[in-house]
Amino acid sequence: MAITSDVLKRAREIVTTYQPEPEIGEVGEVLEVQDGIARVRGLRRAMLGEVLLFGRRGLRGQVLGLERECLQCILFGDYTALHTGDPVFRTGGVLEVPAGEELLGRVVNPLGEPLDGEGEVVCRGRKRVFSPAPPVIDRVPVQRPLLTGIKIIDAMIPLGKGQRELIIGDRRTGKTTIALDAILNQRGKGVFCIYVAIGQRLANITQVVEVLRKYKALEYTIVVATSSEDPPALVYLAPYAGCAMGEYFMEQGEDVLIVYDDLTKHAVAYRSLSLLLRRPPGRESYPGDIFYIHSSLLERSAQLAESRGGGSMTALPIVETQEGDIASYIPTNIISITDGQIYLASDLCNKGFFPAINIGLSVSRVGGEAQTPIMKKVARRLRLDLAQYFELEEFARFGADLDVITRKQLEHGKRVLELMTQTYFAPLPLGVEIFEVFAATQGFLDSIPLEKVKLWEQQLVAHLYSEHRPLLERLEKERDLTQDLEEEMRKVLAAFNEQFLAGA
Amino acid sequence: MRDEERVRVVTPFPLTGEQKDIISAKLSRIIPKPFTIEEEVDPSLIGGVVILWGELLIDCSVKTQLERLRERILREEGFSHGDHQ
Amino acid sequence: MIRVDRSIIFQIVNFVALVLLLFRFLFKPVVKALDARSSHIRGELERIEEEKRSLEEERKKLEEELRNLKTKYLEMLDQANREAQRIKETIIQEAYREAEKIKRDYERRAQREIERIFTELREDIVDIAEEVVKKILKTQITPEVQTQIIEDMLEEAVRRIEAEMEIAHEG
Numbered sequence: 001m002a003i004t005s006d007v008l009k010r011a012r013e014i015v016t017t018y019q020p021e022p023e024i025g026e027v028g029e030v031l032e033v034q035d036g037i038a039r040v041r042g043l044r045r046a047m048l049g050e051v052l053l054f055g056r057r058g059l060r061g062q063v064l065g066l067e068r069e070c071l072q073c074i075l076f077g078d079y080t081a082l083h084t085g086d087p088v089f090r091t092g093g094v095l096e097v098p099a100g101e102e103l104l105g106r107v108v109n110p111l112g113e114p115l116d117g118e119g120e121v122v123c124r125g126r127k128r129v130f131s132p133a134p135p136v137i138d139r140v141p142v143q144r145p146l147l148t149g150i151k152i153i154d155a156m157i158p159l160g161k162g163q164r165e166l167i168i169g170d171r172r173t174g175k176t177t178i179a180l181d182a183i184l185n186q187r188g189k190g191v192f193c194i195y196v197a198i199g200q201r202l203a204n205i206t207q208v209v210e211v212l213r214k215y216k217a218l219e220y221t222i223v224v225a226t227s228s229e230d231p232p233a234l235v236y237l238a239p240y241a242g243c244a245m246g247e248y249f250m251e252q253g254e255d256v257l258i259v260y261d262d263l264t265k266h267a268v269a270y271r272s273l274s275l276l277l278r279r280p281p282g283r284e285s286y287p288g289d290i291f292y293i294h295s296s297l298l299e300r301s302a303q304l305a306e307s308r309g310g311g312s313m314t315a316l317p318i319v320e321t322q323e324g325d326i327a328s329y330i331p332t333n334i335i336s337i338t339d340g341q342i343y344l345a346s347d348l349c350n351k352g353f354f355p356a357i358n359i360g361l362s363v364s365r366v367g368g369e370a371q372t373p374i375m376k377k378v379a380r381r382l383r384l385d386l387a388q389y390f391e392l393e394e395f396a397r398f399g400a401d402l403d404v405i406t407r408k409q410l411e412h413g414k415r416v417l418e419l420m421t422q423t424y425f426a427p428l429p430l431g432v433e434i435f436e437v438f439a440a441t442q443g444f445l446d447s448i449p450l451e452k453v454k455l456w457e458q459q460l461v462a463h464l465y466s467e468h469r470p471l472l473e474r475l476e477k478e479r480d481l482t483q484d485l486e487e488e489m490r491k492v493l494a495a496f497n498e499q500f501l502a503g504a
Numbered sequence: 505m506r507d508e509e510r511v512r513v514v515t516p517f518p519l520t521g522e523q524k525d526i527i528s529a530k531l532s533r534i535i536p537k538p539f540t541i542e543e544e545v546d547p548s549l550i551g552g553v554v555i556l557w558g559e560l561l562i563d564c565s566v567k568t569q570l571e572r573l574r575e576r577i578l579r580e581e582g583f584s585h586g587d588h589q
Numbered sequence: 590m591i592r593v594d595r596s597i598i599f600q601i602v603n604f605v606a607l608v609l610l611l612f613r614f615l616f617k618p619v620v621k622a623l624d625a626r627s628s629h630i631r632g633e634l635e636r637i638e639e640e641k642r643s644l645e646e647e648r649k650k651l652e653e654e655l656r657n658l659k660t661k662y663l664e665m666l667d668q669a670n671r672e673a674q675r676i677k678e679t680i681i682q683e684a685y686r687e688a689e690k691i692k693r694d695y696e697r698r699a700q701r702e703i704e705r706i707f708t709e710l711r712e713d714i715v716d717i718a719e720e721v722v723k724k725i726l727k728t729q730i731t732p733e734v735q736t737q738i739i740e741d742m743l744e745e746a747v748r749r750i751e752a753e754m755e756i757a758h759e760g
Contacts, residue, residue, distance in 0.1 A: 011577045011718065018573055022746035023563040027556065042559035119701050515739075516730070523736050530747045534754065550723060551730040552738045562750075564742035566726060574715050 028088035030054065031070055033079055036231035037276045040071040040088045049130065051095050054079075055086040060111070061233070062095055065277050072277050074233035076111060095130065097241045098123035099248035104192065107209055107223040110234055110241035115225055116209075127244040129237065133299035140305045142339075145370045146257065146314050149185030149427020150178065150355060152420050155379040155437050156386075157342055157362050160370025161255055161312040162303025166334055168319045168326060169344030173356050175318045177424045178342065179259040180208065182316060184215045185427035186257060192249050193221040194258040196242035199235040199265035202227045215425060228265075232276075235269035243300050246313045250302075253309035258301065262318035263294060267330045284329050295337050326361075340364040354421055359386060374481045375434050381441035382416070389413025408446075415445040418453040431472030432461055435489065444493045447501065456500055463496055511535065512542045512556040516549040516565075527553065 028043035038054065038061060046052065050063050052073060059079065065072030075082070098112040100123040107116040110129075114121055142160035159165050159182075167175045183193045195212070197205045205225050212218040224242040226235045239260045246256040260266070267290055274287035282288050294317075301315035317338065319331050324346065326335065335341055340363045348356035368376050392410050396402060402410070419440045422428070428436075436457065439445060448456050464472060471488060478485065513519070513527060528541065535557060546554075551566035730738075 008714070011715070014577050015573060018576070020569045020742070022742045022749075023561075023568060024746055024749060025561045025563065026559050027561040028559060044559065118698075119705050122704075515735075517732070517735060520732060520736070523739055526736070526740055527743065530743050533747055534750045550726050551735055552742055555743075560750075562743070562746045564739065564746060566730070566738070570719060570722065574719055577715055578711060 026090050028052070028071070028090075030082060030084055030086045030088055032084060033075075033082045035272075035276055036075050036079060036233050037273065038073045038075055038079065038082065038088075039067075040073055041069065043071060043088060043090055046071055046090050049094055051091045051093055053089045053091060055082050055088075057081065060095075064273070065279075074236070074273055074277075075231060076233050076237060077231065079231065094128055095237075096126045096128050097244050098125070099127040099245045100125040103222045103245060105219050105221070107225055109230070110224055110226060110237040112241075125248055127248045129240045129244045130296075131244070131247070131300070133296070134302050134304060134308070138305055138308045139302050142303050142366045142370055144303070144312070145372060146182075146191075146255075147185055147189075147427075147430055148178070148182040149429070149433075150181055151422055151428065151433050151436060152355060152357050152359065153178075153342065154371075154430070154433050155375065155382050155420075156359060157340065157357070157364040158367060158371045158375075158379075159314065159364060160303075160366045161314050162301065163340070163364070163366045163370070164298045164301050164315040164317065164338040165364060166317050166319060166338040166341040167344070168321060168331060168335070168341050169356070170321055170324055170346045173344035173346055173349050174354065174424070175320070175344055176204075176208065176261055178344070178355060179261065179316050179318060180211055181425060181427050183212070183221060183257060183259065184217050184425060186220065187215075187217060191220070191255045191257050192246070193217070194242045194246050194256065195221060195223050196239050196258065196260050197223065197225040197227070198238045198260060198262060199226055199228050199230070199269055200261065202229070211425065232269040232272045235266065236273055239263070239266055239297050243297060243313075247300060250304060250311040250313045251309060253311040255311060256313040258313060258315050260297075260315065260317040262320055263334060264318075264320045264330055267293070286329065290330070291333050291337075294334055298334075298337050339366055353417075354424065360390070372430065372476070373479055374475055374485075375430065375437070377481045378434055378437045378441065382420075382437050385413060385416050385441055386420075389417065411450075412443065412446055414450055415448065415453055416440040418450060419445060419457060421454075428461075429472070429476070431475040432464060434475045435460075435464060435472070435493075438489055439493050442490070442493075444497060447497065459500060460496055464492075468492055509537065509539050510542060510557075511539050512544060514544040514546050514549065514554040514556070514565075516545070516547050516551060518545055519543055527555075531555070531557075 026043050026045060028040045028046070031039040031041045033039075040046075040052065043052070046063055048063055048066060052061050052063060052071075053059070054061055054073075054075065059075060059077045059082065061073040061075040063071050063073050073088075097110065098121055102121055102123045103112075106114060106118065106121055108114055108121060112121055112123070139162075142162045144161045145154075146159045146161045146163070147154055148159060153159065157165075167178055169175050179195070183195065186193055195208060197208065205223075205227060209218070209223055212221055212223070222242070222245055224238055224245070226238045242258055242260070246258045249256050267286060270290065270293055271281075271286050275281060275285065279287050282290075298315055298317060301313040303312040304310055315338075317334060319334050321328070321331055326332070326343070341361075343358045343361040344356045345358040345361075346356070348358060364370075371379070388409060389412070392406060392413065395406075396410055419436055439460070445453060445456070471492065474485065475489075511531065515523075519527070524541065531539070539557075549565040549567045550570070552564040552569075554565050554568075555562040
């Protein structure tokens with residue numbers, strides 16, 4: 001085979017030109033290995049944050065602490081074969097991960113090693129895992145919308161590219177689902193997505209990958225996965241590795257969406273490491289730099305200025321609360337770092353209201369800046385309508401006798417709310433969202449019986465897709481809601497309502 | 505503060521007197537205090553010598569050179585299918 | 590000779606009276622009835638004619654409508670056909686794109702597999718070469734060669750360390 005002879009020829013060249021050289025290195029010795037932490041003697045010149053090689057199997061670790069007589073290192077991998085006395089070598093380098101388009105569609109661990117059984121990922125680029133956030137001069141304010149395809153969010157808690165928006169709620173309230181919906185909605189929009197699973201159960205991670213695969217989102221997404229089985233050092237590393245992979249794209253002028261699922265588990269892993277490293281525990285036994293751990297991560301998401309390529313990285317960190325307590329340590333930390341939060345309430349879940357977003361407690365501090373002008377206009381009424389409705393709802397619960405106007409408002413509000421619910425993994429395009437919000441706030445639902453609203457929605461969407469695509473496109477593209485555009489929407493809705501009510 | 509006095513010298517064959525002298529002479533240029541040589545035999549080195557003083561490792565073994573050669577060869581790009589379309 | 594009898598005159602008068610009576614009470618009504626009947630019949634005939642005409646008109650109208658419906662039906666059929674055709678084409682295109690994608694997927698996977706095999710192959714070849722070299726070297730390294738190696742390499746190493754130590758001193 002020609003290939004063999006080529007190999008041999010190259011090899012011969014290398015061999016003949018090779019100059020043997022002695023190697024002068026530093027060797028350290030493993031003093032102690034415990035729960036993913038190793039103490040190393042020697043290697044006096046090793047620096048904080050440097051990557052070391054342990055034993056003869058290339059196990060990597062990082063120096064996190066310098067003690068008088070030894071180094072404290074965290075180990076990124078299976079350390080069960082490591083013994084006291086094993087040699088430790090310096091690499092002189094900091095931690096890097098592979099980065100590039102070759103990672104898209106793959107499931108990897110934070111070191112870039114494949115987890116999906118499809119062979120090694122050979123990447124052109126490498127990126128430092130820990131690097132400083134872009135300085136002020138390189139940034140511009142968040143201006144471009146990032147659409148999640150979820151009506152409530154895109155209308156009232158709109159997200160922009162480069163924003164950090166926290167998704168917070170108790171367990172099983174749909175946090176991951178919202179993040180996945182956002183990822184699914186980026187299909188065909190040229191946004192690279194990264195889903196970082198931090199210490200999740202393997203079953204959950206598998207489910208997520210399946211969902212991404214099923215809705216054809218995997219092809220533009222990187223999954224960085226650590227499970228609860230992985231050593232805490234790897235779990236700690238996961239979000240930073242994902243962030244680095246995202247930065248690679250951002251610096252090339254691309255848009256990135258990254259999901260950190262979830263930072264609560266990340267905090268716990270870091271706490272374990274810190275305690276094992278004998279660092280002094282603070283509030284709730286978390287180390288003193290637990291805030292910095294998360295702020296340094298989230299500050300790396302930004303909208304870069306044109307001079308830096310104009311790329312962006314939008315972060316959706318997820319935090320799990322206990323009993324709805326958003327005032328506890330980690331949640332308050334992250335709320336103060338992010339540009340807003342989407343609050344998922346378990347009582348809304350129990351009532352069957354999905355997505356279970358508590359609009360009152362949710363906010364997007366970027367808000368209107370990141371909305372298209374038409375949606376902005378249309379959503380203003382929505383906020384008012386819902387606010388009014390919630391007020392009245394309280395009132396009505398006490399069975400008070402209501403006058404006709406109030407009752408009408410109540411019924412209107414109920415229908416608006418009903419229309420705002422949405423099933424999972426079904427993100428909607430902007431044009432349809434605008435139409436629905438418009439229909440709701442302009443009273444086109446008032447004549448429809450409450451239990452038929454969802455059916456109405458289904459049929460309307462189908463109708464819009466088949467007959468009014470150009471109108472939908474106009475809604476997405478145009479700069480303002482002109483009279484004539486509004487008229488057209490009204491006409492379409494009136495005609496549709498007639499048909500619907502007649503058919504019913 | 506390095507471990508003074510003790511220097512581990514590993515060779516594939518037992519040291520001859522001549523070899524020991526050579527080693528002592530050279531090492532004394534970099535090791536300030538008097539030291540003693542602990543000899544060790546490791547045939548896997550094939551040739552040359554490995555010296556361990558405290559945390560300083562001086563690797564002059566043939567084995568390591570072979571390993572480096574091997575790495576060099578395997579790291580070469582252009583061996584992939586792309587070249588042979 | 591005809592004897593003019595009073596009875597004849599009476600008979601004649603009777604007869605005339607009878608005729609007159611008949612006329613008045615029988616003939617006239619009968620004729621009237623007959624007339625009435627005939628005009629009634631005529632009227633009926635006319636009516637039938639009218640109806641025939643209006644039916645004819647209706648028939649014509651219906652035919653027209655039928656024709657229109659037929660045309661419309663044909664149009665709808667045509668449109669449906671075109672729509673079906675369009676859908677068919679879309680489906681075909683989709684299928685084609687899917688097939689392309691699958692093909693590219695497989696190509697990529699095949700490529701990766703080939704690369705993997707190549708990497709393994711390279712490693713195997715180098716492994717074998719290494720083994721061979723080691724075997725040979727083991728026999729080739731005489732004490733003289735060993736001494737030489739130590740002399741040369743260690744000298745190099747020591748020189749380097751000396752240089753570093755100088756720099757450290759100066760610093």
